[in-house]
Amino acid sequence: xxxxxxxxxxxxxxxxxxxxxxxxxxxxxxxxxxxxxxxxxxxxxxxxxxxxxxxxxxxxxxxxxxxxxxxxxxxxxxxxxxxxxxxxxxxxxxxxxxxxxxxxxxxxxxxxxxxxxxxxxxxxxxxxxxxxxxxxxxxxxxxxxxxxxxxxxxxxxxxxxxxxxxxxxxxxxxxxxxxxxxxxxxxxxxxxxxxxxxxxxxxxxxxxxxxxxxxxxxxxxxxxxxxxxxxxxxxxxxxxxxxxxxxxxxxxxxxxxxxxxxxxxxxxxxxxxxxxxxxxxxxxxxxxxxxxxxxxxxxxxxxxxxxxxxxxxxxxxxxxxxxxxxxxxxxxxxxxxxxxxxxxxxxxxxxxxxxxxxxxxxxxxxxxxxxxxxxxxxxxxxxxxxxxxxxxxxxxxxxxxxxxxxxxxxxxxxxxxxxxxxxxxxxxxxxxxxxxxxxxxxxxxxxxxxxxxxxxxxxxxxxxxx
Amino acid sequence: xxxxxxxxxxxxxxxxxxxxxxxxxxxxxxxxxxxxxxxxxxxxxxxxxxxxxxxxxxxxxxxxxxxxxxxxxxxxxxxxxxxxxxxxxxxxxxxxxxxxxxxxxxxxxx
Numbered sequence: 163x164x165x166x167x168x169x170x171x172x173x174x175x176x177x178x179x180x181x182x183x184x185x186x187x188x189x190x191x192x193x194x195x196x197x198x199x200x201x202x203x204x205x206x207x208x209x210x211x212x213x214x215x216x217x218x219x220x221x222x223x224x225x226x227x228x229x230x231x232x233x234x235x236x237x238x239x240x241x242x243x244x245x246x247x248x249x250x251x252x253x254x255x256x257x258x259x260x261x262x263x264x265x266x267x268x269x270x271x272x273x274x275x276x277x278x279x280x281x282x283x284x285x286x287x288x289x290x291x292x293x294x295x296x297x298x299x300x301x302x303x304x305x306x307x308x309x310x311x312x313x314x315x316x317x318x319x320x321x322x323x324x325x326x327x328x329x330x331x332x333x334x335x336x337x338x339x340x341x342x343x344x345x346x347x348x349x350x351x352x353x354x355x356x357x358x359x360x361x362x363x364x365x366x367x368x369x370x371x372x373x374x375x376x377x378x379x380x381x382x383x384x385x386x387x388x389x390x391x392x393x394x395x396x397x398x399x400x401x402x403x404x405x406x407x408x409x410x411x412x413x414x415x416x417x418x419x420x421x422x423x424x425x426x427x428x429x430x431x432x433x434x435x436x437x438x439x440x441x442x443x444x445x446x447x448x449x450x451x452x453x454x455x456x457x458x459x460x461x462x463x464x465x466x467x468x469x470x471x472x473x474x475x476x477x478x479x480x481x482x483x484x485x486x487x488x489x490x491x492x493x494x495x496x497x498x499x500x501x502x503x504x505x506x507x508x509x510x511x512x513x514x515x516x517x518x519x520x521x522x523x524x525x526x527x528x529x530x531x532x533x534x535x536x537x538x539x540x541x542x543x544x545x546x547x548x549x550x551x552x553x554x555x556x557x558x559x560x561x562x563x564x565x566x567x568x569x570x571x572x573x574x575x576x577x578x579x580x581x582x583x584x585x586x587x588x589x590x591x592x593x594x595x596x597x598x599x600x601x602x603x604x605x606x607x608x609x610x611x612x613x614x615x616x617x618x619x620x621x622x623x624x625x626x627x628x
Numbered sequence: 629x630x631x632x633x634x635x636x637x638x639x640x641x642x643x644x645x646x647x648x649x650x651x652x653x654x655x656x657x658x659x660x661x662x663x664x665x666x667x668x669x670x671x672x673x674x675x676x677x678x679x680x681x682x683x684x685x686x687x688x689x690x691x692x693x694x695x696x697x698x699x700x701x702x703x704x705x706x707x708x709x710x711x712x713x714x715x716x717x718x719x720x721x722x723x724x725x726x727x728x729x730x731x732x733x734x735x736x737x738x
Contacts, residue, residue, distance in 0.1 A: 179647075182673055186654045189666050196719035199669050203712050206676065210708075213679045217686035221697075224685040228698045232705030240713035251714055252668050255675075259707035262677045265700040269684050269693050274631060281631035382671050389674045390647075394640045396680050397632050402640050403647040404676040410651025411670045415663060515664035522721040 167216060174212045175400035181205030182404055186411070192528065209400055245523050246480040249513045250309035253378050256385050257302030263388035264295030268355060270395050275346045284395065285342040291391035292351075293334060293358040298384040300362030305378055308371050315371025323368060324432065330361050365431075372554065373430050375513045376419045380431075383412020419509060453589065456607035458619045462627055464581050464607075465620075468545035470501045472537065474574055475517050476510050478551015478587065482613035485524040488550065491617050492526070494624040504530055505537040505547075505574050507555035538575050547579035549600075551586070551613050557598045568596060582606040585613050665718045672711025678704030 182205050188198025217225060236255070243251045267288045274280040280288065307313045337354045341347055369377055390405025392398075420427045465471065473492065479485060492502045504521060511517045518531055532540075541547060549556055556576040559566035576582055582605050589601070600606055609616050632640075655666070681704040685697035 178676075183650060183654065185669070185673075186651075186666070189662055189669055190654075192662065192722050195662055195665055195722060196716065199665070199672075199712065199715045199719055202669060202673055206673070206708055206712070209676060209679050210682070213682045217682050221686050221688050221694075224688050224694055224697050225682055225701055228702035229705045232702045233709045236706040236708070236710030237713050240710045240717065243714065245718075248664070248668075248714065248718070251710070252671050255707050255710040255714070256671050258703040258710070259671070259674050259677055262681050262700045262703040262707065265696050265703070266677065266680045266684050269696045269700070272693060272696075273687075273689075283634065283637050284631040287632070287637075379667060382667055382674075386670065386674045389677045389680075390644055392677055392680045394632070394637065394644075396683055397636050397640065398680060398683065399640065399643050401676055401680055402643045404673050406644045406647035407651040407654070408670040408674040410648045411655040411666065414652060414655045415667055418663070513664045513667065515662060515666075519664050519718050519721065528722070 171212055171216060172399065174208055175398075175403075178205040178209040178400050179403040181208070182407060186407065244483075245520055246483060247310070248519065249375065249378060249511075249516065250306045252513070253302045253305040253309065253374075253381070256378065256382050257299045257306065260295045260298030260302060260381070260385040260388055262295075263385065263392045264292050264299060264355070264358075266392050267292035267295060267395060268351075271351050272348065275348050275351075279345040280341075282342050282345060285345060287391055287394040289338045289341060289351075289354065291388050291395055292355055293338070294384050294388040294391065296355055296358035297362040297365065298381050298388055300359050301366045301377070301384075302362075302381050304363045304366040305374055305381065308366070309374055315374075317370040318367040323364075327361065327364050330357055330364065334358055334361065369431065375509065375511075375516075376416055376427070376430050378513065379412055379416040379419060380427075381412075383409050383416060386410075386412055453601055454604075454607045456583070456609050458609070458616070458623050460607060461583050461609055461620060462623045464546050464583065465495060465498075465500065465624065466627065468495075468500055468581075470503070470540075470544050471495055471546045471548060472503050472505050472541065472544045472576075472579065474505045474507075474510075474547060474549045474552050474556060474576055475521065476507075476550065476552025476555060478553075478585075478613050480511055480516070480520055480551070482551060482615075484550065484614035484617050485520045485526075487614055487617040487621060489521075489524040489526050490621045491624070492530075494621055498624075502530065503532055503537065503540070505576075506531050506533050507552070507574050508534060508572075510552060510555055534572060534574055541575045541578040544579040546581045546583060547576045549576060549582065549584045549586075550617070553586075553598055554596060556600055557596065558603075559596065559599055563599075566596060576600065577603055577605070580605070583609060585609050585611075585616050587612065662722075665715055665722070668711060668715040668718060672708060672715055675704060675708030675711055678708050680704075 181201050185198040185202035188194035271280060271288045274284055308315050334354060334357045337350055341350050341354060366377060386405045386408025390402050390409060393401025393405055420430055495502050506517050554568055556574050557568060558577050560568045560571040560573045563569055577600055584601060584606060586608060601608060681700035685701050688694040688697045
């Protein structure tokens with residue numbers, strides 16, 4: 163099986179690889195994206211059917227039952243998950259693939275070890291895919307738990323954290339070198355796999371919930387690399403190509419995201435950003451000024467005088483599941499001849515493009531969605547900017563307070579609008595735990611309460627007023 | 629069955645290196661609006677490890693390796709099916725909808 167597949171099998175793998183490339187190419191455009199995903203499904207289908215044919219029916223009981231159960235659970239989970247829970251769903255599925263790669267490596271190591279020794283080249287590739295797969299699996303599970311709020315989204319830090327992680331990584335590498343040099347040793351291998359499995363959570367736990375998109379993207383890329391190295395282990399080029407494509411894409415996305423936050427990736431991964439509650443505690447006094455609380459009627463009055471309204475959605479909108487009400491609000495405003503635009507910060511929500519998906523779900527035409535660079539010059543002509551559940555991405559401290567931990571991050575220049583309405587649950591600081599000067603700006607009014615409730619009250623009030 | 633040869637390894641490295649370049653070229657050009665579906669679609673694509681899991685399952689030979697293989701096939705299938713279905717659901721919403729602004733159009737012109 164792992165030896166020499168017939169030539170026609172390899173040719174079908176070429177077809178699969180080409181379909182994957184064309185699929186990703188199609189994902190560049192809104193119109194072609196869905197068909198792109200379907201092409202990838204066809205490519206996957208071909209590869210799976212071919213390998214099933216190659217596998218034969220001797221071990222059918224090891225293959226078909228888990229496939230059927232996995233397919234049913236996967237399809238049902240993916241159908242039922244709410245759009246707001248999409249990031250953790252991707253983290254979960256990503257972890258599954260990583261886990262599979264680690265298990266394949268473990269099985270191959272055991273097989274070769276029993277045959278009398280693990281040749282060095284096999285040892286090297288097996289250990290790499292086992293390590294990356296185990297880190298990716300356990301790390302994804304922790305990312306899932308953080309986003310699902312099974313555990314706190316706050317960074318978990320303790321003394322000597324980095325030293326401990328470095329020591330574990332060093333031990334893993336030393337063990338790996340010994341295993342490769344000795345050409346085997348199942349006990350050592352188990353220790354190697356267990357330590358890799360522990361390193362995953364240790365690596366993700368100190369990273370705050372706000373940085374999870376970057377982490378999921380990085381873990382996605384890890385799993386791609388693990389799949390590619392599994393291809394080396396089994397000498398299967400379709401795994402090598404597909405895994406390499408995903409590894410490259412995950413890396414690019416990760417870089418795009420950390421660039422949007424204007425923080426080097428190393429800072430996100432090792433900085434335990436937003437960890438110090440002490441930092442946030444010092445904030446309010448410095449920010450100073452008074453917070454103006456508004457009623458629904460006050461906000462409607464602002465709308466009545468407006469010509470252009472820009473809606474700035476953030477993760478709070480997703481949590482409150484207010485996207486449909488926001489769409490109704492926009493319809494009401496448009497009926498009054500007000501121009502409505504949506505300003506989407508690259509890291510709004512919890513994954514790049516997350517906001518776009520949520521708003522698309524509510525039938526918001528994507529021509530109305532503007533990314534940061536396209537909208538930032540417009541705020542000076544905007545009458546009312548409505549910030550719904552966003553915080554750090556509109557914090558002017560990023561522009562003008564060099565001591566702020568988010569200083570330098572590009573933000574939406576909401577404070578340039580004539581009026582700012584902030585819909586927010588309470589005065590609690592955002593995910594990053596940083597006080598926001600925007601709330602103390604004399605142009606700003608705060609509409610406290612659940613975003614979904616506030617927006618639907620605004621819609622009702624607007625209807626009555628017209 | 630006794631491991632991979634240096635030539636095989638070299639050819640796989642060759643394929644890997646080229647695929648990485650293709651991946652970079654393809655993906656730097658995707659608009660931000662499609663980043664989430666892209667991440668989700670590539671997430672499904674690395675479910676290709678399922679092919680590896682089936683390969684391993686086909687040569688399962690004792691209780692431990694059978695257990696490992698069953699788990700790997702299960703996880704790989706979850707990754708593939710869940711990943712593609714979730715991506716399809718996201719993209720379903722992106723279809724260019726025939727702008728449904730009904731009778732409100734005159735109001736908009738005001």
